[in-house]
Amino acid sequence: MNNKKIYSLQEVEDSTLKYFNGDELAASVFITKYALKDKEGNFLELNPNDMHHRLAKEFARIEKKYPNPINEEEIFELLKYFKYIVPQGSPMFGIGNEYVNLSLSNCVVIESPKDTISSILDSGKKLANLFKMRCGVGIDIS
Numbered sequence: 001m002n003n004k005k006i007y008s009l010q011e012v013e014d015s016t017l018k019y020f021n022g023d024e025l026a027a028s029v030f031i032t033k034y035a036l037k038d039k040e041g042n043f044l045e046l047n048p049n050d051m052h053h054r055l056a057k058e059f060a061r062i063e064k065k066y067p068n069p070i071n072e073e074e075i076f077e078l079l080k081y082f083k084y085i086v087p088q089g090s091p092m093f094g095i096g097n098e099y100v101n102l103s104l105s106n107c108v109v110i111e112s113p114k115d116t117i118s119s120i121l122d123s124g125k126k127l128a129n130l131f132k133m134r135c136g137v138g139i140d141i142s
Contacts, residue, residue, distance in 0.1 A: 007043040019047040034092045038099055051092060052079040058096040090134055100134075107136035 007015075012031055020026040036045040036054060045051050056076035063069035078084045087095075088106045095104065108130060113123035123139070130137045 004038070004044050006038075007046050009043065012043045012046055015047040019049065033089065036097055036099070048082075049080060052076055054096040055079055055087065055092070093134070103130065103133040103135035105135055107138060109138045109140050112139055112141045 016027040060072035113119040
């Protein structure tokens, strides 16, 4: 096991509920959909501040490749409390998350299948693989 701190569900619930000023729905959504967990399901993030630090760290790593990069703390200030930037769900869960292999797109559109069994089954395989990567999918039926 690595040296990351593991939090109990109760610790995460208490901290996240406090973060969201008692909003149980917001706390529940964060805990079930976005909080970082390892492969065994152990919580590695206590509340959205931890998630925002994870995102800021990864964004800052990319920023360093460009002139006048924004540093990690500046990025965190933009993210914290969802005040200036509210990332989409898949990026909030996936960016900097070494425990999953998923799409960072919330939704993609695939072409409409042709009117054959093979084409319909191929589209089904595409849908299943995209769903497996936590991606929303639409089908163009135009």
